[in-house]
Amino acid sequence: MTTKLEALELALKNALGERATISVALGEVTVVVKAADYLAAMQTLRDDPSLRFEELIDLCGVDYLQYGDGTWDGLRFAAVSHLLSIEHNWRVRVRVFAPDDEMPVVPTVTGIWRAANWYEREAFDLYGILFEGHGDLRRILTDYGFIGHPFRKDFPISGYVEMRYDPEQKRVIYQPVTIEPRENTPRVIREENYGIK
Structure with a gap:
């Protein structure tokens, strides 16, 4: 008798064939597809009667720049989707890497x-991943004048500009960041007698 995960894995292999790499870990199924096969694979996942992933639960961007403490040698950016089949009561994760x-x-x-x-739109705004064919790909969380993509691993922690209200101009203005980088040392380490009575 096959388990539910084994049945899902088999159904995915039969439906997607060579277009996908399928793995099972920690009770979850992950499908990795190439960007060229992404649309066809997603259409199959939704329409194939043995799968019927009719609901997209989530889609997010991922930056693998320093993944695995720098041991990652694959592509840097991926879009990761989580799909739900209400009919079959199972879930799958789909990962596509930007080439x-x-x-x-x-x-x-x-x-x-x-x-x-x-x-x-969120993945574009935060990671800079472009979704070809999207009808309204614009920023959704950061300001329209924002420069860069703040969830990228190489984005500076303090950013490039700061935004503040200027009472003289009576409007919000942008100016270069004036935060001096510094290293905070916890008080426990600075004070020799901390905690000793």
Whole structure:
């Protein structure tokens, strides 16, 4: 008798074939597809009667720049989706890597799941991943004048500019960051007699 995870893994292998790499770990199934096969694979995941992943639960960006303490040698940016089949009561994670680290582009899945709209906008805003074919790919969490993508591993911790209200101009202004980088040493380490009576 096969378990539910084994049945899902088999159904995924039969439906996706060579287009995907399927792995099972910690009770979860992950499907990795190439950007060229992404749209067709996602359409299959939704429409194949043996799968019927009719709901996109989440889609997020991931930056693998320093993954595994720098031992990662694969592509840098990925879009990761979590799908739910209400009919079969199972879930799957789908990962697609953008083939170009300098200009990360993957196809949009808004034509398959309308819920992907704001998720893809968030991944664009925070990671700079472009979703080809998205009808309204603009920033959703940062300000329109924001420079860069703040969830990238190489984004400076303090940012590039600071925003503040200027009472003389009576508006919000941007100016270069004036925070001096410093290293905080905990009081426990600085004071020799800390905690001793």
